[in-house]
Structures are given as structure tokens and as C-alpha cells.
Amino acid sequence: MNGDTFYLLSFILAAAAATFLTRLLPFAFLGRQRNHPLVQHLGRYLPAGIMALLVVIFLLRSGNWQAPVLGMDALGPALLVVILHLWKRNALLSLMAGTLSYMLIQQLVITV
Amino acid sequence: MQSSPLTTALRLSLPVLFGYLPLGMAFGVLFSTQLDYAWWFAPLMGLVIYAGAGQILAVSLLLASTGLIEVFIAMLVLNARHVFYGLSLLDAFAGAGWRKPYLIFGLTDETYSLLTSRPRTRNKALEQQVDFLITLCNQIYWILGCALGAWLGRTLIFDSTGIDFALVALFIVLCIEQYKALQSHFAIWAGAIAALVAALLFPASQQLLIAITLVVVALFWQYPSRKHLYTAINQDQQHER
Structure with missing residues (x-):
């Protein structure tokens, strides 16, 4: 094994250890506290908060916010997902329609 | 099915x-x-x-x-x-x-x-x-x-x-x-606002962590008003056992 491969392998191990550690911490320290009201409160409402912030951050990154588009290339497909999902509540349908319309806009409209 | x-x-x-x-x-x-x-x-x-x-x-x-x-x-x-x-x-x-x-x-x-x-x-x-x-x-x-x-x-x-x-x-x-x-939509609004704040004020690499931290802070702030709900749930669970 040459030095370069050895460096890459130790690099991968260091990165993997750090990543796993961040995911392990709550289980290592709070496993016995899981019935504590505060842990229950955070555990119950964090997913909703995190989902909302992921939507906003990823939408901001998906859209073109220069005039005259003003993010409509991402907000349009997003709105389609919301309407379809509230109407049919079929996750796969909402996802496919949103993704396909976004792809069409990015590939056809933007390049023209 | x-x-x-x-x-x-x-x-x-x-x-x-x-x-x-x-x-x-x-x-x-x-x-x-x-x-x-x-x-x-x-x-x-x-x-x-x-x-x-x-x-x-x-x-x-x-x-x-x-x-x-x-x-x-x-x-x-x-x-x-x-x-x-x-x-x-x-x-x-x-x-x-x-x-x-x-x-x-x-x-x-x-x-x-x-x-x-x-x-x-x-x-x-x-x-x-x-x-x-x-x-x-x-x-x-x-x-x-x-x-x-x-x-x-x-x-x-x-x-x-x-x-x-x-x-x-x-x-x-x-x-x-x-x-x-969920009955309470507080967390969803907190998440959306936290993301906007983080996206406007911080570089892309830090936005997720900052936004999540803001949501956790918001939930800590909300906690005292909802604490009683969880103790009630716990007592119910104990009755079931």
C-alpha cells in the first residue's frame, strides 16, 4: 500500500468516526432520559421544525432569485407539490409532478 | 391491507x-x-x-x-x-x-x-x-x-x-x-423563520446548523407553556402499565 492510499484510508476513518459521533451523541447521553418532558417536547416538535427549515433552505438554493424570475422557477413546482398533496394526498404523485415540472423549467425554459 | x-x-x-x-x-x-x-x-x-x-x-x-x-x-x-x-x-x-x-x-x-x-x-x-x-x-x-x-x-x-x-x-x-x-404549528413557523434568518445572515455551509439551533432555542422557549401536557401523558402511560 503506498502512502497516498494509506492517507485516504485514514482520512475516511477520521471522517466516518466524526460523522457517526454526531449521530450517536443523543443516544449515548439521553437514552435513559427519554421520558423526561423536555426531551419529549423537543423530540415531538423538532421534526416539524426541521422539515420546515429544510424546505425553506433548499427552496432558496433551488431557485433563481434574480429579476425577473424572482424564484418562481422553484416556487412554482413547490406550489404544485403543495396543491397536489393537499388535494390527492398521494406522496409519490406530488413528488413526481413537482420534480418533473422543475426539471422541465430548468432544462427548457432557463436555457432558451 | x-x-x-x-x-x-x-x-x-x-x-x-x-x-x-x-x-x-x-x-x-x-x-x-x-x-x-x-x-x-x-x-x-x-x-x-x-x-x-x-x-x-x-x-x-x-x-x-x-x-x-x-x-x-x-x-x-x-x-x-x-x-x-x-x-x-x-x-x-x-x-x-x-x-x-x-x-x-x-x-x-x-x-x-x-x-x-x-x-x-x-x-x-x-x-x-x-x-x-x-x-x-x-x-x-x-x-x-x-x-x-x-x-x-x-x-x-x-x-x-x-x-x-x-x-x-x-x-x-x-x-x-x-x-x-400536530395540534401545534409553532414548530413549523419557527423552522421557516429560522431558515430565512439563517439564509439571509450566514454563509451556506453554516445555515442548516444555525437554523436548527434557532428552532431548538424556540422550542426551549415554548416548553414551559406546554410542560403540563407531557406530565399528563406520562401519568396516563403509567396507568396503562
Whole structure:
């Protein structure tokens, strides 16, 4: 094994250890506290908060916010997902329609 | 209708396939065009590290021959948001036995989103089996993406520009499901506002962590007004036992 491969392998191990550690911490320290009201409160409402912030951050990154588009290339497909999902509540349908319309806009409209 | 755990896992994880294949491929292409290592190191990283943003950062750290301690710290900071994810799954993963280390290892943004939004029955062993299969499917999609991207390099077959919007659409769908499942919508508004604040004031690499920290702070602030609800739930559970 040459030095370069050895460096890459130790690099991968260091990165993997750090990543796993961040995911392990709550289980290592709070496993016995899981019935504590505060842990229950955070555990119950964090997913909703995190989902909302992921939507906003990823939408901001998906859209073109220069005039005259003003993010409509991402907000349009997003709105389609919301309407379809509230109407049919079929996750796969909402996802496919949103993704396909976004792809069409990015590939056809933007390049023209 | 009763479907098998694998069918359930495949159905629920399908959207992640559309997100992870292109994202993994983006990493793979980056890896094989920027670095001089064999292509299969890219899927190996997907297998052992398994973190989207982390692996993309890893390419630039590798280019700069970064020291291992620095690598460790950079990954710790980049993935710090995961510290909060386990909070919602302490109970779901309790007593999962040999599956538990893998469930924790595989807790990415997308796996967390799927596991915390799906309906659960009282059959804990069965639900943990489904959780395990969802986690496994997701990681297989990711490794496949890493391998394809690194192997194909720049010679891509079709224009998949924009296909990664599948993840945005997935988060929107899951957000609507959360909205319908919870009586209080405080957390959702807190999340949206926190994201706007973070996106306007901080660089892209820090936005997720800052926004999640703001949401946690908001939930701490909300907690005193809702504390009584949880003690009531606990007493109910004790009566049941």
C-alpha cells in the first residue's frame, strides 16, 4: 500500500468516526432520559421544525432569485407539490409532478 | 391491507432514490474528476462515512491534503445538526438490539425525515424492522449514486439537471404531513423563520446548523407553556402499565 492510499484510508476513518459521533451523541447521553418532558417536547416538535427549515433552505438554493424570475422557477413546482398533496394526498404523485415540472423549467425554459 | 416490511420500506424510501442517485452521482463525478484515486473509493466513502455534504467537503479537504485532526473537527462541525436528530427517535430505537447501531449510523437528513414522519403501530419490533430496511435502502441508493458518478465521470448519459428537486418535494410533502399530524404549528413557523434568518445572515455551509439551533432555542422557549401536557401523558402511560 503506498502512502497516498494509506492517507485516504485514514482520512475516511477520521471522517466516518466524526460523522457517526454526531449521530450517536443523543443516544449515548439521553437514552435513559427519554421520558423526561423536555426531551419529549423537543423530540415531538423538532421534526416539524426541521422539515420546515429544510424546505425553506433548499427552496432558496433551488431557485433563481434574480429579476425577473424572482424564484418562481422553484416556487412554482413547490406550489404544485403543495396543491397536489393537499388535494390527492398521494406522496409519490406530488413528488413526481413537482420534480418533473422543475426539471422541465430548468432544462427548457432557463436555457432558451 | 398488510404489506411486508420490505414493501413498506421500498415504497416509503422511493423518493429518496430520486434524490440520492443524482446527489451521490454529483459527489462521484466530483471525486473522480478532482482526485487521482481509484473510482471505487467513492462508493467506499458512501459505505463508511455516509454523509452527503460531508463527502463533498471531503473532496476539497483531500485536495488540500488536510491533517486528520482538522478533518475530524471539520466533519464534526459540518454534521453537528445530527446531534438533535436522535432526540426524536430515542423511544423508537429503544430495544432495537443489533439493528440499533446501524439505525444510528444511517441517520441522515432524509432518513430522519422519513422515520419521524411515518405512521407507527404499537408493534415495536416490526416498526424497528421497517426503520432498519428504510435506512438500508437509503444507503444502498446513496452508494449506488456514488459508484455510478465516479465510474461514469463526466460521460453522463442523459441530462438529469434538476432531478434533485425530488428531495425538496419530499421535504414539502413531509412538512404537510407533520402539519396535519400536530395540534401545534409553532414548530413549523419557527423552522421557516429560522431558515430565512439563517439564509439571509450566514454563509451556506453554516445555515442548516444555525437554523436548527434557532428552532431548538424556540422550542426551549415554548416548553414551559406546554410542560403540563407531557406530565399528563406520562401519568396516563403509567396507568396503562
